[in-house]
Amino acid sequence: MSGTIALELPREVVHATRLTPSELRRELALHLYAQGKLSFGKAREMSGMTIWAFQQLLGNRGLCAHYDVEDYEEDLTTLNQSD
Numbered sequence: 001m002s003g004t005i006a007l008e009l010p011r012e013v014v015h016a017t018r019l020t021p022s023e024l025r026r027e028l029a030l031h032l033y034a035q036g037k038l039s040f041g042k043a044r045e046m047s048g049m050t051i052w053a054f055q056q057l058l059g060n061r062g063l064c065a066h067y068d069v070e071d072y073e074e075d076l077t078t079l080n081q082s083d
Contacts, residue, residue: 022048026057034063041075 017024026047033043044054058065 030057030061030063033058036066039071039074040065041071041078045078 014021014024017027019027026049029038029043029046032038032046033040038046040054044051047054047057049057055065
């Protein structure tokens, strides 16, 4: 099952953040990752960044990578699905 969903936000809210939609998506991915709601792989995917760029962003924000065996297996599954 793949696809996307649209998240509607009031224009004023987006404008108040002074972020582009892609920046807002990246910030949401970071927040969900920091809260343990998304794995590294899913947060990176949501952010639209490369693995290395997302890892660097985590470091710049002072967020530790909590990458464990479960995350590794999830990433392997994701990689195998894209073949």
